[in-house]
Amino acid sequence: KQEVTQIPAALSVPEGENLVLNCSFTDSAIYNLQWFRQDPGKGLTSLLLIQSSQREQTSGRLNASLDKSSGRSTLYIAASQPGDSATYLCAALGTYKYIFGTGTRLKVLA
């Protein structure tokens, strides 16, 4: 059974720092891995989708990597800003459904 873990559960950093969020999954037989952002009380916003054949994807200050053999994905945020404060979730697409991690709550201090 696929399990997706995100560590740490919460992270607080000063503005301007580069940071890495981690996502681990137990079953490497995934079609893709998707990173989302969720603001308090809101829905999930898709940030990046990495297909199983890809190693990384980039969008602006965000870079996501995927290593299926080790069951890991990372989301790199460059030059963090207070507006980046949110919960970040990853989700792995398996045979029938998406399995979500419980998220990393990020706070960027001005």
Added chain:
Amino acid sequence: DVKVTQSSRYLVKRTGEKVFLECVQDMDHENMFWYRQDPGLGLRLIYFSYDVKMKEKGDIPEGYSVSREKKERFSLILESASTNQTSMYLCASTSAGTDRSYNEQFFGPGTRLTVL
């Protein structure tokens, strides 16, 4: 841009009421999903549908039913609301191409349901 909308942002209902949550997507997606999100438990799949009139149970279907009469609309029904169904409900949709690695999930804004 893909747009997924949900009928209400906030709902307050009483125990025993029948509750309808509606979700509409405008990208002609075949797959639609209903999740609930609770602190410490993350997102849990209630039901999903891969075509009109088709439905599949997710991980926690008890106390819920769904309806998909049109491709763009997926409804979640709480037959008799209970306090333990107080939660954030999220709807999502994806396309269903032959290469599933392209399936990107898009979410609606969520409905915060409180059952008193």
